[in-house]
Amino acid sequence: MAVDIPGLVSVIIFYICILLGIGVWGSHKSKKVEKTCPGSKSDVSIIGGRNINVLVGIFTMTATWVGGGYIMGTAEAVYSPNQGLIWALGPPAYVLNFVLGGLFFAKPMRSKRYVTMLDPFQSRYGNTFTAALLVPALISDILWVACILAALGGTMSVILGLSSTISIIISAAVSIIYTFLGGLYSVAYTDIIQLCFIFVSLWLCVPFLVLSPAVGALSQTLPLNQTAGHSWVGDLQLEDAGKWVDQLLLLALGGLSYQALYQRILSAASSVQAQITCFAAAGAVFLMGIPSVVIGIMAASADWNQTDYGLPPPIERGDSGKILPLALQHLTPTWVSVLGIGSVAAAVMSSMDSALLSSASLFTKNIYKTTLRKTASERELQWVIKASVVIVGVAGTGLAFGGSSVLALWLVSGDLLYCVIFPQLVCVLHFRWANTYGAVSGFLLGLLLRLLSGEALLGIPPTLLYPGWKEENGIISQNFPYRTLAMLCSLVAIIAVSYLTEVILSRQLIPRSWDVLGVLKSNMQTEGQNQPTNTDEMKLTFSTNF
Structure with missing residues (x-):
């Protein structure tokens, strides 16, 4: 041409x-x-x-x-x-x-x-x-x-x-x-x-x-x-x-x-x-x-x-x-x-x-x-x-x-x-109690689920086969919303693990020395910095985030 x-x-x-x-x-x-x-x-x-x-x-x-x-x-x-x-x-x-x-x-x-x-x-x-x-x-x-x-x-x-x-x-x-x-x-x-x-x-x-x-x-x-x-x-x-x-x-x-x-x-x-x-x-x-x-x-x-x-x-x-x-x-x-x-x-x-x-x-x-x-x-x-x-x-x-x-x-x-x-x-x-334990858990879970779902463009075969999957010419396609599932699982993991570790550490259900990521110490250091400066700001802190 x-x-x-x-x-x-x-x-x-x-x-x-x-x-x-x-x-x-x-x-x-x-x-x-x-x-x-x-x-x-x-x-x-x-x-x-x-x-x-x-x-x-x-x-x-x-x-x-x-x-x-x-x-x-x-x-x-x-x-x-x-x-x-x-x-x-x-x-x-x-x-x-x-x-x-x-x-x-x-x-x-x-x-x-x-x-x-x-x-x-x-x-x-x-x-x-x-x-x-x-x-x-x-x-x-x-x-x-x-x-x-x-x-x-x-x-x-x-x-x-x-x-x-x-x-x-x-x-x-x-x-x-x-x-x-x-x-x-x-x-x-x-x-x-x-x-x-x-x-x-x-x-x-x-x-x-x-x-x-x-x-x-x-x-x-x-x-x-x-x-x-x-x-x-x-x-x-x-x-x-x-x-x-x-x-x-x-x-x-x-x-x-x-x-x-x-x-x-x-x-x-x-x-x-x-x-x-x-x-x-x-x-x-x-x-x-x-x-x-x-x-x-x-x-x-x-x-x-x-x-x-x-x-x-x-x-x-x-x-x-x-x-x-x-x-x-x-x-x-x-x-x-x-x-x-x-x-x-x-x-x-x-x-x-x-x-x-x-x-x-x-x-x-x-x-x-x-x-x-x-x-x-x-x-x-x-x-x-x-x-x-x-x-x-x-x-x-x-x-x-x-x-x-x-x-x-x-x-x-x-x-x-x-x-x-x-x-x-x-x-x-938007979630003040989210901490490093939850973040790491959500990151690993979301990444794992996404990789196990496969990606044809990158040559990654699927290990997890969700309902409705098909195979054409040796290529497996998934009609299930597997990306959204990975995202939601990651979101739930962050919230749930953060909340549980917050409760366990704050109530001292385990020794503080087990807090290897220093979440409790970090919370104590930043607590004063994040306090609202007036009553109106306290009322708006949660509502503006949502």
Whole structure:
């Protein structure tokens, strides 16, 4: 396939503008804020000195979630014959994610002036357990980077005729460089440009797709009157209900465990501003998902024999994961398809930079500064952030060459966060009696149940077979909501074990010397620090958490 030179030049110009324009400007902005911000320089890189205004916060929050996985994964779900519109869970799940984040997580996190998502764990459980929590968070960010780069590589190889490997390497390098230069300011301000570009270009593609001569009447691809293509509505059988609920909750609640979410919440000037950012992003992210849904529907309703793609259709060639770029290439004019790939490139960078910075922030603040090098200077910490950005970027780039489904990578990237970190986060923020014994028990139980359930994408065979499991072509799939079960078991374990150990230790049913994790001593030290300062605060302490 010949390389589309005009399209390639357009993408290069876009990258240069993002890199040299907004990225370098963000670097200068960071340095300017560092001189006036009362906090440390590393805090400016991580949370922008808590100086990100509401509008910028909404843009960067939305852009972080509207990535290559969201755009291409939603279109793939709608087009796939065994899924359809009813399985396009990204838009409703992310709305739920932001609404719950604004109601129950933004205020407790921002009011305590934390810097990262792991700060409350470090404060209550100590450095060792916090380091253990970093592992699933880091794995999820690397898989997230792989997901969005795989989406871009597939798009560029289809529309521009450019090697997927070259596309991935160039895009990763651009994101790594401007994140390396300016921290959160570079990320936030590039997100504004990227989100505007995504919105305009994707919505511009919609009328051309709808009016394409190759697209037939949508009624022809409805389940009751299917004469062409395949049904885009999808079907949800009772036996698949558990899997549907599992995926919905994975995206909605798993998304509450990303450092990228709290990086935006904690960069807000106040708790109220953080909540407003979440609620506004809920509406914006849903709006940004509509074009992907339309693209999937049009692709399912198209007669591919009327296009240069020909027969068999993408679904029979195993190209469902590339349906968005294929639809743009064959169902719209060339200049429109080039804008479409620009939107995917922008979406990739808007999410990748956030994943890079979130992992770098967690390692630098919660591991390097508090455990490895307590005397590290601010200059040293900034270089650790930069080095971490490069390492995570390279690791995610390597995984992107695997050729896995974008939708599958998208789901797996939040898997461990949902099963392991989400119940921990709920308990550390909303259950005052949660202690290290409960946290360790919940962590091990959630992780064990998830690993025993298997993961085909990572080549892990299932050991636990839940009701309704099936085997096709040697691959076992489970329709039971096994991820949600692992999450709930972890949550119950944290609460139950914490409560029992609290009772046993406080009533001295066992010798205090058996308290090897020092929970009783820790409670006595922090009891005075956490006392409400007035009667009104005492009344609100429990209610605001719930």
